[in-house]
Amino acid sequence: MTGLTQEIMYAAILEKDTSFEGVFFTAVKTTGIFCRPSCTARKPKLENVEFLYTSKDCLLKGYRPCKVCRPLENLHETPLPIKQLLEELHADPTRRFKDWDLKQKGIEPHSLRRWFLKNHGITFQAYQRMFRINSAFKKIQVGNTVTHTALDTGYESLSGFGHSFKNIFGVSPKNSKAQRIIDLKRIETPLGTMYACAVAEGVCLLEFTDRKMLETELKSLCKLLNAVIVQGENEHFKVLEHELSEYFAGKRKSFNTPLFTPGSEFRNRVWQALQQIPFGTTRSYLEQAKAIGKPEAVRAVANANGMNRISILIPCHRVVGTDGSLTGYGGGIWRKQWLLNMEKGAADSTSEM
Structure with missing residues (x-):
């Protein structure tokens, strides 16, 4: 390698x-x-x-x-009992799992708390509350009354609902119409955990959780969309996870997941050009600049590449130096090398068939 x-x-x-x-x-x-x-x-x-x-x-x-690090499993993969618990919660965000419910499922509440704090930065109880508030926000956005929404999502009082709502969104339920919500989900891959964000129009972020610029990207999205990021389900996540799974298995070369890329016209031209780079190949920054009709704007193209928020689906990892060297990549040079090697291997095996 x-x-x-x-x-x-x-x-x-x-x-x-x-x-x-x-x-x-x-x-x-x-x-x-x-x-x-x-x-x-x-x-x-x-x-x-x-x-x-x-x-x-x-x-x-x-x-x-090795029995210690279990190399055949994805790093930080969600244990099966927790996966099943989350599936139930995603199917019905109004559900409240208490310690007794968890024990009936064979899950130790303290262990679950530690796992969520380590992998999500919040407790499972806080995660549940976010899902319920996320569901409530969407109901109000489509015209449901605040009172009906509060009762429908399991709150016993309007004051309790209003307090929880304002703590997360910064506004009262009745003043939330002008604001948007960005759904956030944790996705596991062979190269580590990623965060996906999506709105109604499509996926707007896909990044490795250890990317240094991640917090800046999230804040930028919130400002651009006048939105709050909350753990929640989104119709685009299921398609994204399915296509990513096929991609990492070397069985998918392009994506159909809807994307939403708020940004300047120039940056969007660069991001669209990235999606035109064939699977299993690379281009230089100069070639990318020529592809958008701006051969003199190599540095600006490189900067726009670095501002791409949707890894893999908008494949900035396919851009290399003029001499073929690997240049900077937000997810880490080693991930870039792995992705290029995987794509080339999958493309070569297809061409030999």
Whole structure:
């Protein structure tokens, strides 16, 4: 894999660097076990290690998956009982799961609280409240009365409903018509967890959760749309998750998920040009500038690429330096390398059929 040396990969496992997840696996010759880069088990000596790029390669060479880091599972993947709990909540946001309900499902409330704090930054109870308020907001937006909405979403008093509503949206329910809501969902991928945001028009953000500019992007979206971002379901998420799953499996080369890209005319021209780069290929920034009829605007094109909020679907990872070198990528250079290698491999295998 271009750009990755043994020294870089060994340094990554010593530092338990999660940004290399999905890029390579550490296979230990002396134990016959393979691990993910961030494994917390004791680190082997460099001479006892070989680095392999797929779990399939590891298994074919006779290595067993580590019981500590479980390399065959997605990093931070939601446990099945929690997935099922969330599916029930998404189907009916008015439901209230109490500790007794959780225990009946075999879920320890304290463990659930810790998992949500670690992966969502809020407790499960707060997550439930957000879903209910999200549902209420949408009901009011389509014309339901505040009183009817409060009762329909499980609130016992109008004052309690109004207080919860204002805490999240900053306005009272009756003054919320001028505001929008942006739905937020956590999506797991082989390269780590991503956040997806969507409005009625389409998906407006898809980023890896460790992207440094993520908070800035979220604030920018809220300002552009006069909106508040809240955990919630959206009709576009199901399509997005299905298509992403096919993409990461090498079975999808283009996307049909509706996109919404608020921004200047110039930036939208750049983002549209990105979507014209064929799967499995790359272009330079100069080629991109020429593609939009602005060969002199290479730097502006590069800046617009960096402002892209929708990773993968608007494939800014397919743009490289004039000499073919990998340039900056918000999700990390290593993810960019993985995506390009995966796409090229999938494109090559298709052309050989």
